Amino acid sequence: MDAAQETRNKEAFRHAVVNTLERRLFFIPSFKIYGGVAGLYDYGPPGCAVKSNVLAFWRQHFVLEENMLEVDCPSVTPEVVLKASGHVDKFTDLMVKDLKTGRCYRADHLVKDYCKDKIENDHNLSAELAAELRHVLAVLDDLSEEELGAKIKSYGITAPDTKNALSDPYPFNLMFKTSIGPSGLSPGFMRPETAQGIFVNFKDLYYYNGNKLPFAAAQIGQAFRNEISPRQGLLRVREFTLAEIEHFVDPDDKSHPKFSEISNLEFLMLTREDQVSERPARRIPIGVAVLEGIVNNETLGYFMARVYLFLTHIGIDKDRLRFRQHQANEMAHYAADCWDAEIECTHDWIECVGIADRSAYDLRAHTDHSGTPLVAHEKYPEPREVEKLVIAPVKKELGLAFKGSQKMVVEALEAMGEKEAMEMKATLEAKGEADFKVCTLDKNVTIKSNMVSISKEIKKEHQRVFTPSVIEPSFGIGRIIYCLYEHTFYTRPARDGGEEQLNVFRFPSLIAPIKCTVLPLVQNQEFEEVARRIARSLTAVGISYKIDITGTSIGRRYARTDELGVPFAITVDSTTSVTVRERDSKLQIRVNVDEVASVVKDVTDGVSTWADVQWKYPTHSS
């Protein structure tokens, strides 16, 4: 199959999935009756149920099993917090404007589209230019404002809608801005991630955890990104649900107590080196990856394994899931290591979970900006003796010498590092005075030996004080769900042998929006009463269901329920026993009316398998 055909197949498949999703209200373009807003989508009833199931399992798998501290912080965030985190200054995309209409575009998108179009459609393209365009595509994310602008100029790229000239690229901050309170003096933003809410609470959470490391905090919530021009449908949206974990750990000990439980697990990894050498992803046991230093530390590796288990458990195909390591240039300067869980869908490999060792960056930033030390303490078994520098300015003498500038001189003296202080001590002992630059005065002053005493003292320390490292797995819930739709969707011919293809989502029961449907075989009051009795017993055991008493043919009703990914259908064809049909095999068993709710509950909860109940109950052939 050639590349063009493959692209067409992918697009046809995506069209079938998205069409089914939209028709069955898994999602709805938000505010549709008003023409919609790009990048905003609603979860309709089945989509909302899938999301709620994914989040419930996330809580079970991470928060409950790992004893994490879950918090829930507001989306509205004052500027000072996002200034500290760097988002006010750096959370930007480069934008160009149509110089006539004012319409905005992402600069990199236009360059990308230009290069792709040329490569695919310009048959007169020189080999040299083709190679250049391919190179541009490869380094697109690294291009500066000026470099992108130069490309747009040299390729003569114009506004796609009007062919008008474009402005130079300039950064646009992607946060939704607002104002807190009526004064207009307190700028705020809708948070671009949930993590900051955890970082600013570190001190309280550490205390709550008995002042012990390691521990993890978690948060599920909305995050916002005011995209310049959202594309890629459900994968690039302006408001989305994030589930984030911040695992705080001693930077000197990133081992994990439960690592041995998962060390034999192997999954696809695409290492930094393999990417450079253009080698494919390899299945590596995580224990080996950590041992060989491919993955930086046990805790990072532990979370990669837990993410792998989470994603495959909800129905992501393990062969279309890989962990790609960040290149040094795409990783934040402070990060120790970073791996993205990428899931392959018809849009390419999509980053769905980022797992980063962010070192001490975030806690340090908030310590610096807030003045509250976000640190951990480790008590030594017995006090340790350490040599400490002691700088004692003699305020009286300094006051006489410097008058109004005294305070600045004192502060500058106290702020000296060890090397500088010991040099001054030596100079003072040798010459009786020393030249000293006071930055806040922007001049040199002369310090005499009676103005300061500098010494080294032996002090007893009872504890080590340090800023913990943060290991952050961050889940884009909407993207995971979209990929899950693609991985579980398939079609099969209708029973009547015609051309019609029926759609099925093979969701695991855990994730299915509804666990079963209840269908009276024919419209009749007796069967309907049985159906309602079964419905009540399903509610009693907490199994969600949909009852369909329309006169539509049973085959058509099965097709409807398959299209919602409902794993089981109960068909009422008598008043004493009913059949249970499994979605993918289409096989049926016969069960007593009074037993059926608990049978369905056991299979959906995973207490029994479909094979178990097939063995226990008679097969029904329709």
Next chain:
Amino acid sequence: MDAAQETRNKEAFRHAVVNTLERRLFFIPSFKIYGGVAGLYDYGPPGCAVKSNVLAFWRQHFVLEENMLEVDCPSVTPEVVLKASGHVDKFTDLMVKDLKTGRCYRADHLVKDYCKDKIENDHNLSAELAAELRHVLAVLDDLSEEELGAKIKSYGITAPDTKNALSDPYPFNLMFKTSIGPSGLSPGFMRPETAQGIFVNFKDLYYYNGNKLPFAAAQIGQAFRNEISPRQGLLRVREFTLAEIEHFVDPDDKSHPKFSEISNLEFLMLTREDQVSERPARRIPIGVAVLEGIVNNETLGYFMARVYLFLTHIGIDKDRLRFRQHQANEMAHYAADCWDAEIECTHDWIECVGIADRSAYDLRAHTDHSGTPLVAHEKYPEPREVEKLVIAPVKKELGLAFKGSQKMVVEALEAMGEKEAMEMKATLEAKGEADFKVCTLDKNVTIKSNMVSISKEIKKEHQRVFTPSVIEPSFGIGRIIYCLYEHTFYTRPARDGGEEQLNVFRFPSLIAPIKCTVLPLVQNQEFEEVARRIARSLTAVGISYKIDITGTSIGRRYARTDELGVPFAITVDSTTSVTVRERDSKLQIRVNVDEVASVVKDVTDGVSTWADVQWKYPTHSS
């Protein structure tokens, strides 16, 4: 007890509750290390778990049991939607500004504070003025901009912080405003309620429900309210979680199929008349209330009962819960009836759930603004013959007569009501011409009989088309949770007989943030291993726990866990059997290590009661 003492007691109680909540991180003032932001709070670990349990039960009690369609829409909302709903124009509070500092206050708060202070503290107050101030307090919510301004002037109210003069009151819109996309041309707001997301999707949801009424849609999500100056701590915040239900029903038939299941339920109601006559709330069976027309209809009554069951099940005291009917003047003009579930706490009776019959208002507003008809259809068993007015303008003649104004005349003719049209018909038949006012031209024209034909025709109608009524129960989750804290909090003396009082939250197991603690009686490796084994089996059955292996005394550790409202404590005092202690009775039973997880699971899930297991297992006396 006099009123002042009662106030002091309430404040002391509130202080004890809030202090415990904050110390144990049920909540945390958001962005605390940066000085916080008024009206924004985080849920810390136990608070977040309580919230997540309340929401899970809400989903079970409403969405699952009533087969509702749950949706999940974005918070960012374009202006057009909130223009249609009326929020852009009317979601305001009246504000005054300190004329020197620019600080803003809610006008009604200042007047309220002034009146209360005068009444309580001014011992020279004349009986006449006291009566006036009491009247102002009673009608405060109804005062207009001008009336409030006049009160502020005549009482000489100044800015509380500076005593500076105040501006006249003016409306401040309470929505957080933002801009969607980079152009600055698409204003948007953070939604003030989740309901609009459901209304704009009515057409799709109705289709999803098989084009059948009644059905209900539900949404849980964040809502935002940019308060002028938030007070009352956790009860008046700028971002909060709402859970809203929109039940769509035929306006001609508001009966409810499950009404008989709850019609005997009785609870406190404070009717419109009882409020006017200053009579106390009465316990009335909801069946009687609907029958006597106290509650407008069965569906409204059904939801009141379901709300009562929900609130009391999570732990709200039924004697401090009442349903207060809105007075005609506090209800929106379109509403048919409205009841607030109010919960008494130390701040007074607090509106926690609003249950309103909003008639067809919302769907009509969005129909008008979007041009998409949000209507339902009822097929008649057989077609009905109806007389229909037919107005047929003769465009050729009108064109000749009115040239460029033809379109306006045609539209005006077509827009005539039945009465006006039949009068014109009579005039045309009698005189051959008629005077006709065209509003869009702002003048009268002469219509001749050859310019329009007006007739009544018998047409067959196959269906009735109508706008459904909406019955809306809307839950303020944060307020409910705060009241729950107050209703479940109590203190008891420490065991050692000293003065110390220990704090307890008597949360039902369903709601408790953690279901049990695991405590080795003394620090020893064997007991710790047993504790970890029990912890693993608790995780396996899905029971959240906290393990406490600190060397603190067992009594102190029980006190800590009581303060978090943990219902059960497992104490490891041997390697074969352990004790289970119930929080409120402090009684203990002895259970085998291998059985303990399932015993705790059964009592927390409600499969057995504490009395059941007390009977089954030997009592342990420590």
